[in-house]
Amino acid sequence: MHPRTFPLLRRLLPAASLALAAVTFSPGCQTNPATGELYLTALNQEKAVQIGEEAEPQFLSENGGVIPDAGIRDYVASIGNRLAAKSELPDLPWEFHVLDSVQINAFALPGGKIFMSRGLLERMTNEAQLAGVLGHEIGHVTADHVGQRMAQATAVTAAGAVLGAAGAATDKDWLKVLGVGTGVGGGVYLLRFSRGNETESDLLGVRYMDRLGYNPWGQVQVMEILKEASGGGSGNLLESFFATHPLPQDRIDDLEELIRDKYPDAKRSGDGFFPERFEQNVLRPLSRLPAPRQTTPPAAG
Template identity: 40%
Template sequence: MKSAAASNTIVKKIFLCTLVVFVAGCAVNPVTHESQLSLMSPQQEVATGQELYPLYTQMSFGLFQDPVLQDYVQTVGKRLAAVSHRPNMPYEFNVVNGSEMNAYALPGGKISITRGMVTRLQNEAQLAAVLAHEIGHVSAMHHATFYTRQVVAGLLTSIGSSVLQAAGVAGADLISQVGLLAANLTLMKYSRDQERQADELGMEYMVRAQYNPAGYVQTMALLQEEGKREPSLLESFFSSHPLTTERIVASNQRLEKYGPELRTPEALRQGPFAERTVYLRQVAPAYEKADKAKEALSRRDVSRAVQLLRQATAEAPKEALIWVYRAVAEKTAENGSEAVAAAHRAVELYPDMYHARYVAGVVLFHERRHQESLEQLGAANKIIKDQPQVIFMMGRNWEAMGQRDRAARAYYAVLQKVKKGPMAQYCYQRLVSWGYLR
């Protein structure tokens, strides 16, 4: 009897738990106008995006340093967002400095497109197509849907333990998981239905904003062609935005539904695009050399990498990221003074770039300029907090300066985040040999 009573109690708690979640998490989808379960409120969505946007911008090699292009992309994006189903979200748009072809949306309407993607586009309508597609994911609440799926899956798989133990506050506990899952939101793989919906919404927003919807189909054809020519170039894009034949066919069919009014060359807006991308096209050959230099470094062809990067910095002397790559190549070639000069130039050009500060710290450490190295690493740590490699290099500097206690604290902090590999092994061995660990 006790067993049956206990079972009934468990069933009731499960029901109450589920009921709390569903009652607390109902929302109306602004696109479909249907009620759906959502455990990410609009306020949480905005807060998550605001927190992650600077981090993901740095992870994508920082902003492409062209104010004209940044303002242009922001203007095009805001024009599209204004005619979307969620026009009141605090949208932001930027161009990040990755060479790959990619674009992504964070919760709350924070959207990025890579330099590599913009470089391969040919008109403003194609740019609008990429941004409108990402706005479509935001409008249709795809991030909130993904988050809710993750939370509910966690709820259903933990019914026998923690959820039952916390039945009285289950709703609050589930909502509090936003910080834990936030980092995964941009790594999500959209479902086919979500991609179809973003395609449909993207073309709709283009038409509402007076763009030629043919730009959408042109962009898909461009992506398909680039994917055949250089699959690795589109790996990130295709992993999160799979470009299926069915989607391409559907977009072509959708295009035919729109009348001839906007399907004009003028509505592709090729002229304004060309005007705003002058500097981008000017530095594109230098970035091609930088990318080839990275490949040469991976093959251990150091002299070739140095040669290419010296040419690239001469062609695009204001591009901090290329100077970062050159600093790495010069250091690998054991050209210490050249490496330091390149690193300093990168920091001078873009002081708020994580990669510039971190590489400068590493280069200066190897030149035994430990106090300067610590200053650069400290700046890197302010830009992106508590990265193990930064903490490790700070420890190496303190060790070299004879400050063993500070070094030990740094190495211990690294071991809390990294359990395997040369860096973790170095930290562990030092702490054992110094008597901090047994």
């Protein structure tokens, strides 16, 4: 759930700035280890990690920081790390954070920096739902969706812009394009992934969930939570989500088809959800915390 559906950057730097950045990020073709497909990307693994590490502090600052409960943080990180270990990129420096924010969303920076909001966590009822969200964000990283979008933006810009003072370009050009430090909060990348990207991340997320014994219908339950929240007066809390994702019902339809096709033995109820562990490790501690530091959702931009 994180930067998503889009033909365009929501806010572009001037064309010349993007063109300068295009020199630093030269798109190239490679085979993706998660999807097995040949694709065009602007990022090698080293560059992706570097950008994620540079962007992480500012992103945390703009989204309420981390939740003030070490137990919740460790629990979420442990599930995230176990899922990442089952992915095609287990050796990335993965990090998993819970933002102390009322917004309802989740995000992934390049290189394996994953974030989910307290507002979303509070609406969950079991561990499979949490694994579904984290697995989906891991899928955006392993499928290199940001690298693909950056390559497309670079190609479009380079085709029509003047590459004058190319030597002046720095990595920070792309941090600005990704929205870091621009005060746009949940719109961090200023990119929207296509419905196809979202479906691909759902497929990968469910793959990682299944490898750990989670019921894939937990991911559908997350979409049902978001759909219900959107009709229950939580529109402002979901602003950044709807700015970067397809509608929940579209995701539900795609997920149901995916699960019935690839996981026909999975049941909508029964084993693999682990509600008791979630209650003990998340819901009870959450009930004892003060209000989130970020009480007003960031503007979608």
